[in-house]
Amino acid sequence: MFSWFEKRIDPFPAEPPEQPPATLLAFCWHYTKGIWPWLAVTSVLIALISGLQVTLFGFLGNVVDWLANADRATFLRDEGWTLAGMGAVILVLLPGLSLLHTMVMHQTIFGNYPMIIRWKAHRYLLGQSFAFYQDEFAGRVATKMMQAALGVRESVVKILDVFIYVSVYFAGTLILVGSLDLWMMLPFVVWLVFYVGLLRYFLPKMRKISEVQSNARSTMTGRVVDSYTNIMTVKLFAHSGREEIYAREAMDDFLQTVHPQMRYVTMLNTGLDMSNSLLLFAVGAVGIASWLAGAASVGALAVGVGLVLRLEGMSHWVMWELAGLFENIGMAEDGMGTIAQPRAVQDKPDAKVLTVSEGRIEFDHIRFHYGKDDGVIEDLSLAVAPGEKVGLVGRSGAGKSTLMNLLLRLYDLEGGQILIDGQNIADVTQDSLRSQIGVVTQDTSLLHRSVRDNIAYGKPDATEEEIIAAAKRANAHDYIVDLVDMQGRTGYDAHVGERGVKLSGGQRQRIAIARVFLKNAPILVLDEATSALDSEVESAIQENLYALMEGKTVIAIAHRLSTISSLDRLVVLDKGRIVEEGTHEELAQSDGLYAQLWARQSGGFIDTGETVAAE
Numbered sequence: 006m007f008s009w010f011e012k013r014i015d016p017f018p019a020e021p022p023e024q025p026p027a028t029l030l031a032f033c034w035h036y037t038k039g040i041w042p043w044l045a046v047t048s049v050l051i052a053l054i055s056g057l058q059v060t061l062f063g064f065l066g067n068v069v070d071w072l073a074n075a076d077r078a079t080f081l082r083d084e085g086w087t088l089a090g091m092g093a094v095i096l097v098l099l100p101g102l103s104l105l106h107t108m109v110m111h112q113t114i115f116g117n118y119p120m121i122i123r124w125k126a127h128r129y130l131l132g133q134s135f136a137f138y139q140d141e142f143a144g145r146v147a148t149k150m151m152q153a154a155l156g157v158r159e160s161v162v163k164i165l166d167v168f169i170y171v172s173v174y175f176a177g178t179l180i181l182v183g184s185l186d187l188w189m190m191l192p193f194v195v196w197l198v199f200y201v202g203l204l205r206y207f208l209p210k211m212r213k214i215s216e217v218q219s220n221a222r223s224t225m226t227g228r229v230v231d232s233y234t235n236i237m238t239v240k241l242f243a244h245s246g247r248e249e250i251y252a253r254e255a256m257d258d259f260l261q262t263v264h265p266q267m268r269y270v271t272m273l274n275t276g277l278d279m280s281n282s283l284l285l286f287a288v289g290a291v292g293i294a295s296w297l298a299g300a301a302s303v304g305a306l307a308v309g310v311g312l313v314l315r316l317e318g319m320s321h322w323v324m325w326e327l328a329g330l331f332e333n334i335g336m337a338e339d340g341m342g343t344i345a346q347p348r349a350v351q352d353k354p355d356a357k358v359l360t361v362s363e364g365r366i367e368f369d370h371i372r373f374h375y376g377k378d379d380g381v382i383e384d385l386s387l388a389v390a391p392g393e394k395v396g397l398v399g400r401s402g403a404g405k406s407t408l409m410n411l412l413l414r415l416y417d418l419e420g421g422q423i424l425i426d427g428q429n430i431a432d433v434t435q436d437s438l439r440s441q442i443g444v445v446t447q448d449t450s451l452l453h454r455s456v457r458d459n460i461a462y463g464k465p466d467a468t469e470e471e472i473i474a475a476a477k478r479a480n481a482h483d484y485i486v487d488l489v490d491m492q493g494r495t496g497y498d499a500h501v502g503e504r505g506v507k508l509s510g511g512q513r514q515r516i517a518i519a520r521v522f523l524k525n526a527p528i529l530v531l532d533e534a535t536s537a538l539d540s541e542v543e544s545a546i547q548e549n550l551y552a553l554m555e556g557k558t559v560i561a562i563a564h565r566l567s568t569i570s571s572l573d574r575l576v577v578l579d580k581g582r583i584v585e586e587g588t589h590e591e592l593a594q595s596d597g598l599y600a601q602l603w604a605r606q607s608g609g610f611i612d613t614g615e616t617v618a619a620e
C-alpha cells in the first residue's frame with residue numbers, strides 16, 4: 006500500500022531542465038506542474054475532513070438536546086439510526102479520509118515533491134556558466150538549492166492545506182453557530198476580524214525578516230563550508246582564530262535576524278491569547294443570556310463553547326503554520342534568486358554535434374574583456390594546423406589561460422569566432438565540443454570518489470584493464486595500489502577526499518593525466534600539465550605525454566619553458582596579443598620577450614642584471 010502511493014510520482018523527470026521564472030508564483034508553479042493533480046486531491050480531502058469536523062460539533066449539540074428531553078425508554082428507537090450513521094462517520098468515514106489524506110500527503114507528495122525540485126534545479130545549475138561558480142560559494146549554492154526545494158514544497162502545501170482547512174472550518178463554524186443563535190455568532194465574527202487583523206499586521210513583518218534571515222543563513226553556511234574546504238590553507242597560515250571571526254560575523258548577522266523575529270512571535274502570541282480569552286468569555290456570556298431568554302438551547306451553548314475551545318488551539322496552529330509559510334516563502338525566494346539566473350553560456354536551439362576529422366583550430370579576430378573596459382584579448386588571430394603542437398608563452402596575465410577557456414567555451418566571445426575544422430564552436434553543443442578536447446590543468450581537482458571513478462571520468466564505459474593501462478602510462482599505478490582510505494578501501498577503490506585532498510599534488514596530477522590518456526580526444530590542451538610533478542616523475546611520464554600528443558592537435562601552456570621547447574611552434578602572448586611566433590631556436594636567438602624569459606630560466610639572467618631590474 007505504501008509503495009503504491011510512493012510510486013505515483015516520478016521524482017526524476019527526464020525532460021531537459023529549463024530556466025525557472027524569477028517571480029515567486031511562477032517559480033513555484035514551474036516546479037509544481039507535474040504534481041498538481043495530487044495536490045488537488047489533498048485539497049478536496051482536507052475540505053471534506055474539515056467540513057465533517059464542524060458537522061460533528063453540530064451533531065454534539067443535537068445529542069445534548071436529545072439527552073435533555075428524550076425518554077430513555079424510546080431514545081434508541083427514535084434516534085438509533087441517526088446515532089449509527091454518525092458512528093459510521095466517526096469510526097469509518099473520517100478516519101478513512103484522514104488515512105487517504107496522510108497517505109497522499111506523506112507518501113506521494115512530501116518525499117517526491119522536493120526531490121523533483123532538487124533534481125531539476127541541480128541539472129539546471131550543472132549547466133550554469135563557469136563564471137557563475139567563480140562568483141559564488143559552492144556551499145552557498147548547494148544550501149540555497151536545498152532550501153529552495155523545501156521552501157517551495159512547504160509554501161505550496163501550507164497554502165493549499167492550511168488555507169482550505171481553515172476557510173472551510175471557519176466558514177462552517179459561522180454557519181453552524183448562526184443557525185443555532187445569531188447573537189452567539191457575533192463574538193465569532195468580531196474575533197475573526199481581530200484575528201485576521203493580527204495576522205495581516207505581524208506576518209508581513211515576519212516574512213520580510215525571513216527573507217533576510219534565509220540569505221543570512223546561506224552566507225553563514227557558505228563561510229563555514231569555505232573554511233572547511235580550504236582547511237589546509239587555514240592551517241598553513243595559522244588562521245583558525247581569523248576563521249572563527251569570519252564565521253562569527255556571519256553567525257552574528259544571522260542571530261540579529263532571529264531576535265526581532267522572536268519579538269514579533271511573542272507579541273502575536275500575546276494578542277492571540279487575549280483575543281481567545283475574550284471570545285470564550287463572550288460566547289459563554291451570550292450563550293447563557295440567550296438560554297435564559299429561551300432563544301438558545303443547552304446544545305447550542307455546548308456547541309458554541311466547544312467550538313471556542315477548538316478554535317483556541319487551532320488559532321495558535323494556524324499562526325505557526327502561517328509564520329512557517331512566510332519563512333518558507335523567504336527560503337524559496339532566496340533560492341529563486343540563485344537558481345533562476347539565466348545561463349551565460351547556452352547552446353543554440355539548433356546547435357549541432359561537433360565532428361572532428363582533422364583537428365584544425367582557428368582563432369579568427371577574437372575579442373574578450375571579461376565584461377570590463379580594458380581588453381584581455383583584443384583582435385587576436387591564430388591558426389593551429391591539424392596535428393600541430395603549439396606552445397603558448399607569456400607573462401602571467403598575458404591571456405594564455407583565457408585563450409584556453411574560450412576554446413573550451415567556458416565563456417562566450419565578445420567578438421570574432423573560433424573554428425574547429427571549419428565549425429564555429431558557438432554553433433555546436435558544449436558537451437560535444439568538450440568531449441573532443443582533453444584537458445590537464447595546473448590546478449587539478451579530483452572528485453571525492455574512488456581513484457577508479459576519477460580516472461574513468463575520461464571514459465565512463467572503460468574496462469578495468471583500460472583504467473589500469475591509463476594509470477600506468479601516467480606513472481600512477483605503483484602508488485595507487487598502495488592507497489588505503491579511512492574506510493579501509495584500497496587501491497583503485499580508495500577514495501581521494503574532497504578535491505583529492507588525501508593525495509599529494511603530484512599524485513593528483515598523475516590521475517588527471519591518466520584520465521586524459523583514457524579519454525584520448527583528438528585535441529589536447531595542457532595548462533601547466535606537469536607543474537605539480539617533481540623532476541624525476543616529470544621525466545618518467547614525459548615520453549608518455551609525447552606519445553599522448555601523437556596524432557593530436559596540441560596547445561600547451563607552460564611557465565617552465567623547457568617543457569614546451571620541443572613543440573612545433575611557440576606563440577608568445579603579451580597583453581592579449583601575439584607578439585612573437587616561431588620555434589624555440591628561432592625565438593631564443595631573437596631579441597624579443599621569449600629570449601628574455603628563456604635567459605632567466607636557463608640561468609643566463611646572472612649576467613643580465615639590467616634586464617632583470619627592468620622587469
